[in-house]
Amino acid sequence: MATQILLKNIDVPGLTDIHVYKGLGGYSALEKALKNFTPDQVTEEVKKSGLRGRGGAGFPTGMKWGFIDKQSEKPRYLVCNYDESEPGTFKDRYIGELNPHQLIEGMIIGSYALGAKSAYIYIRGELFYVIKIIEKAIQEAYKNGLLGNNILGSDYSLDLYCHPGAGAYICGEETALLESLEGKRGNPRIKPPFPAIVGLYDCPTVVNNVETIAALPWIITNGSAAYSAIGIGNSKGTKLISACGHINKPGIYEIELGLPVEEFIYSDEYCGGIINGNKLKAVVAGGSSVPILPAELILKTAAGEPRLMSYESLAEGGFKTGTMMGSGGFIVMDHTTCIVKNLLTFARFYRHESCGQCSPCREGTSWMEKILMRIEGGQGTMKDIDLLVNIAKHVEGNTICPLGDAAAWPVASAILHFREEFEEHVKLQKCPF
Amino acid sequence: MQENNKVPEFNSETLDLIAQLIKRYPEGRQKSALLPVLHIAQAENQGWLSPGMMDYVALLLHIEPIEVYEVASFYSMYNLKPVGNCVIEVCQTGPCWLKGAENIVAHFESRLGIKSGETTADGKFTLKTVECLAACGTAPVIQVGTEYHENLTPEKIDQLLDQWNAENKISHTNPYL
Numbered sequence: 001m002a003t004q005i006l007l008k009n010i011d012v013p014g015l016t017d018i019h020v021y022k023g024l025g026g027y028s029a030l031e032k033a034l035k036n037f038t039p040d041q042v043t044e045e046v047k048k049s050g051l052r053g054r055g056g057a058g059f060p061t062g063m064k065w066g067f068i069d070k071q072s073e074k075p076r077y078l079v080c081n082y083d084e085s086e087p088g089t090f091k092d093r094y095i096g097e098l099n100p101h102q103l104i105e106g107m108i109i110g111s112y113a114l115g116a117k118s119a120y121i122y123i124r125g126e127l128f129y130v131i132k133i134i135e136k137a138i139q140e141a142y143k144n145g146l147l148g149n150n151i152l153g154s155d156y157s158l159d160l161y162c163h164p165g166a167g168a169y170i171c172g173e174e175t176a177l178l179e180s181l182e183g184k185r186g187n188p189r190i191k192p193p194f195p196a197i198v199g200l201y202d203c204p205t206v207v208n209n210v211e212t213i214a215a216l217p218w219i220i221t222n223g224s225a226a227y228s229a230i231g232i233g234n235s236k237g238t239k240l241i242s243a244c245g246h247i248n249k250p251g252i253y254e255i256e257l258g259l260p261v262e263e264f265i266y267s268d269e270y271c272g273g274i275i276n277g278n279k280l281k282a283v284v285a286g287g288s289s290v291p292i293l294p295a296e297l298i299l300k301t302a303a304g305e306p307r308l309m310s311y312e313s314l315a316e317g318g319f320k321t322g323t324m325m326g327s328g329g330f331i332v333m334d335h336t337t338c339i340v341k342n343l344l345t346f347a348r349f350y351r352h353e354s355c356g357q358c359s360p361c362r363e364g365t366s367w368m369e370k371i372l373m374r375i376e377g378g379q380g381t382m383k384d385i386d387l388l389v390n391i392a393k394h395v396e397g398n399t400i401c402p403l404g405d406a407a408a409w410p411v412a413s414a415i416l417h418f419r420e421e422f423e424e425h426v427k428l429q430k431c432p433f
Numbered sequence: 434m435q436e437n438n439k440v441p442e443f444n445s446e447t448l449d450l451i452a453q454l455i456k457r458y459p460e461g462r463q464k465s466a467l468l469p470v471l472h473i474a475q476a477e478n479q480g481w482l483s484p485g486m487m488d489y490v491a492l493l494l495h496i497e498p499i500e501v502y503e504v505a506s507f508y509s510m511y512n513l514k515p516v517g518n519c520v521i522e523v524c525q526t527g528p529c530w531l532k533g534a535e536n537i538v539a540h541f542e543s544r545l546g547i548k549s550g551e552t553t554a555d556g557k558f559t560l561k562t563v564e565c566l567a568a569c570g571t572a573p574v575i576q577v578g579t580e581y582h583e584n585l586t587p588e589k590i591d592q593l594l595d596q597w598n599a600e601n602k603i604s605h606t607n608p609y610l
Contacts, residue, residue, distance in 0.1 A: 075459075087526045087565040118459075125472060125510050126566055128579040128608040161457040164608075166468050167509035169564070183467035183500075185507040201462060244528045244569035251570050288527055288565075329569070331528055345527045349564050352509075 001269075002256040003230055005218040005238045006211065010098050016133055018140040021101040027146055029217035033109050034154045037220075042113035046216065048224035050236030055081055055172070055209030056287060056327040058311050067196035068114055069204040077205040078116045079181065080107060080213055082123035083165055083172040086287035087349060088329025091240040091252050092210035096123070096130040099214070100137035104160065106213035108146065109220060111158050114206055118159045122177050125166040135162050169353035173401045174207040176355065187357045188401035211240055232258030235310035239328055241270075246334035248272035261285075261307045261314075262299045265332065278334035282418070285314055286326020288346045289406035291413030292339070293323050319413065338433035339418040340425055343410060344372040350407035361404040364395035368411055375422060378430040385422045389415055441489045443477060450609055451493060464496050467504055471511055472608055480520060480605030481512040509563065517552040517559035519602040522576040525562045528569035537573045538562060540587045544594055557598070578604035 014020045021027070033042050047062025068076060080103070084092040095103055103121070111119045123131055138160055141147045149157045163181055165171050171180045175189035178200050199205020215237065219227045228236045235257035241264070244250045249272035255264065264270045265280065274280050283298040284290060301307055302321035307314065311325045333342065351365040371388050374380045392408040399405075415422060424432050443451070451470055458465035470490055471482065478486045482505050491498040505511045512520075521541060525534045538549055541560050545553055552559040568574040571583035582593060596602075 084567045085565055088528050088569050090567045090569050093567050124567070125468070125508075126576060128472075129581070131608075163457070163465070164469050164472060165508070166472065166511060167563075168507065180468065181465060182462070183464035183494075183496075183504065185503055201459065242570055244572060245531045250572075284527075331531070331569070333531065337531065342527050342530065345525065345530045349526050352564050355507075 002254060002259070003238060004254050005227075006095065006102075006214055006240055007252070007254045010094070015099055016101070016137060018101055018137065018144055021099075022144075025221070026101050026217075027105055027144075029220040030105050030108050030146065031152055033112060033220050034152055034156060039113045039115055042109060042220070045219060045224045046113070049219045049227040050224075050231070050234065051212065051215055051219065051227065052234075052236070052311070053209055054211035054215075054239065054328070056086065056289070058325060061208065061212055064196070064208070065110075065114060065206055067194065068206055069197045070115065072197075072204050074203040075118065075201075076114050076116045077200045077203055078107065078111045078114050078119040079174075079177065079200060079205060079207045080119070080121040080210055081172060081174060081177055081207050082121050082127075082210050083169075083177060084127075084210070084327075085124055085169040085172050085353075086289060086327045086329055087346065088244060088284060088287045088331040089242055089327040090244070091242045091328060093127060093130060094252055095210050095214050096121075096127070096134050100134045101141070102214045102217060103134070103210060104137055104141050104146075106216035107160055108141075108151065108158055109216045110206070110208065110213055111160075112156055117157060118161070120181060120200075121160070121162045122171070122181055123162055123164060124171075125164040128164060131162050131164055138162070168355075169349075170355045170401070170403060173403065176401065177207060178205065185355070187355050188403075190400055230256050232308065232310050233312050235312060235325075239309070239325070241309065241328045241330050243271050243330040243332065245332035246275045246278060246337070247332045248275055255309055257308075257310045258313075259309045261309055264309055264330075265299075271330075271332065274332070274334050276334075278336065280332065281335045281337055282333045282339065284323075284329070284331040284333075284410070286324045287329035288331070288349065289402075289409060290324040290326040291319055291322070291409050292343075292417060293321075293413075294417050297321050297417070298323075319409070320416075323413075336433065338376075338431055339414055339421050340372065340376050341431065341433070343414045344369070344376050346410045347372050347407070350403065354403060354407070358399040358404065360395045360398040361407065364391050364404070365407045367391055368395075368407070372411075375425050376431055378425065378428070380422075380426045382423065382426055385415060385419065385426070441478065441486050443473075447473060447477065447607070448493075450607075455494070463494050464500065467494060467496070467501065468508070469609075470494065471501070471505060475511060476605045476607040480516045480518075481514060515552075516605075517556050519557060519577060519597055519604045520559045520561060521604075522561045522563040522566075523549070524564070524566045524568070524572070524574050524576075526565040528565070529572040529574060532572035534573045536587070537575070537585050537590065540590050544590065557601070577602070578606060579608050
């Protein structure tokens with residue numbers, strides 16, 4: 001059994017109640033941080049732990065904290081990115097729903113390290129039932145002296161609030177999220193300046209994913225060395241993988257980074273193999289944005305090494321034969337799946353979610369969707385396939401935020417690895433599935 | 434915008450709630466409360482944001498009406514046209530599609546006698562397709578107000594529709610209450 005940092009107590013009945021959480025040692029990490037560590041020492045611990053941002057980009061968390069402008073006299077903010085919307089990703093939902101105090105404890109520890117006096121949890125509006133659970137937990141934390149003035153008798157004070165989104169994938173991009181938190185459209189900002197210098201209300205701000213924040217109490221309790229002892233290479237600690245699609249056991253799993261992909265898919269401890277004994281066809285390993293890989297390349301790298309669930313191993317081979325860890329949204333497709341139709345649903349998603357600010361993304365996503373509809377509907381031509389590749393190339397890297405890349409990569413990779421299936425649609429003038 | 438729109442007014446309980454929400458943000462940053470206040474306003478206005486309601490929200494937050502319109506038209510959870518009492522939102526993105534979301538849409542369409550995007554003649558139901566609801570492991574999934582219904586089958590849909598028909602289900606309730 002892999003070390004459980006995030007899901008350890010998730011099945012304990014009544015865990016959303018502060019007394020149950022405290023009974024399991026909850027909030028002792030916060031007490032330790034406030035009593036034994038200066039804010040900079042907390043940051044140092046997080047740096048040494050090797051924890052990387054779990055929202056998708058995988059940027060080292062402690063380093064991100066280190067960028068915050070402590071010279072500025074403006075207030076500083078910690079904002080939790082709970083805008084979980086990447087297709088295939090449903091891990092954060094359960095943290096807030098089942099263990100809200102772990103998230104709150106992490107928010108207080110992180111805020112203490114950054115010197116924030118106010119912090120926000122920005123959570124997608126569709127998850128209002130989770131907002132209610134977290135807000136109740138926040139109230140309990142206030143009543144128990146864990147939020148508000150002089151937390152646990154220290155001279156540190158913090159206010160924590162939830163803020164609902166209202167349906168916009170783009171608000172998972174951190175500067176769009178900050179715009180949205182300011183009551184505006186979720187249009188990503190041009191960077192630099194980065195939020196660590198000019199963030200919420202033009203103040204120094206750090207934005208971290210739910211899973212990242214929820215790992216903080218364990219790191220403080222057990223120490224950075226214990227955390228970095230788990231994992232492989234520059235992939236330290238554990239990661240939540242939300243597995244879905246054609247597998248016997250969809251759900252969220254906490255893995256130690258470095259687990260072989262084959263074991264993850266076929267072991268009964270995790271996905272339990274492919275449904276109906278079907279053949280594995282393809283996997284999108286890190287949420288809809290990352291390149292799709294055919295069965296042979298997700299199980300083994302092009303060099304024939306076993307592919308591991310780690311940032312480095314999943315990326316091995318670059319975009320020719322590799323993919324990315326992304327958010328950990330693991331979408332499995334069996335041999336009955338039409339790759340073109342699946343891609344069409346992704347293309348529709350990105351067209352719907354493009355904020356419209358940059359022409360390559362606004363026009364490109366819509367164009368790619370239309371061409372894919374044409375191919376799937378049996379009216380495509382061979383030229384359309386090359387046109388898709390060409391459009392994807394011109395969207396990628398030409399936009400303010402990574403949504404353009406996120407829309408382009410699935411198209412480019414599906415054609416790279418499954419070109420014959422696109423051609424078959426054209427030749428047959430219909431979908432063969 | 435619309436001349437004939439009656440000026441809405443919230444009751445004191447709702448106004449208190451909004452005042453509490455505004456306090457979550459720094460002085461002078463009351464515009465930050467716009468998204469949560471629009472959720473409330475929509476619930477108080479039969480599930481959609483009329484021009485009159487948006488103007489009222491602008492008044493409450495001391496911002497220009499255009500600042501409300503541009504936000505209301507950006508986010509997919511805000512309805513800018515009237516909807517039925519019960520809005521059924523079916524996720525159709527990849528992971529739900531893999532698990533049969535198209536059959537779910539088709540079943541709703543045949544049971545309700547409407548196409549996706551339409552409202553039944555009696556005003557009881559609106560059917561919509563939406564993008565990823567972050568519940569891919571329990572696909573196919575729908576959202577109705579603040580409720581998620583997961584691992585859907587045609588049989589489950591029949592049960593839900595019978596239940597909602599019987600209780601005259603209203604999906605636009607104030608999410609904070």
